[in-house]
Amino acid sequence: MSQTALDDDELFGEAANEIRTDVESSLETAREALPEADDIWTAEAENTLGVLNSLHSVLxxxxxxxxLRDAKKWYTMGERADAFEDADDLREKIEELEEIMDDISTAHEQVGDLASTVPELRGMLDSIEQKDEDEEDTEE
Structure with missing residues (x-):
């Protein structure tokens, strides 16, 4: 085997290690950017809308x-280049993080919808109560 081939193999091995490190780093950074469990569970607010707005922000x-996109990009590059000896752990971490992020995104949308619905419901209920009070006043 020529010296060039040995150098190429060594360089490829180094590149593969760097790609793996990039994937792991991006996954860790993505994980750190997710909300903390206690932040989702605990809310301090004066009313329901405040709780919903707080939760919406946390989500x-x-x-x-x-x-996560960066991690997937480098993982895909490494996989296609057959750079990883064993990348099952990376694939599993990516899939797990994708699932968590999908759930958080769904919850974010649902809380946003609820946060916009609650004031409308309150307005409708206030209106009905006001009509009832007005009817009682006219009957007296």
Missing amino acids: DTGDAAEH
Whole structure:
């Protein structure tokens, strides 16, 4: 085997290690960008709308999606180049993080919908109560 082939193999091995490190780093950064469990569970607010708005803010994944995308990009590159000896752990971490982020995104949308619905419901109920009071006043 020529010296060039040995150098190429060594360089490829180094590149594969760097790709793996990039994937792991992006996954870690994505994980750190997710909300903390206690932040989702605990809310301090004066009313229901305040709780919903607080939860909606907490459920924003921010930069986590971009970091996950970077991890998937480098993982795909490494896989296609057959650079990894064993990448099952990376694939599993990516899939797990994708599932968590999908659930958080769904919850974010649902809370947003509820946060916009609650004031409308309150307005409708206030209106009905006001009509009832007005009818009682006219009957007296």
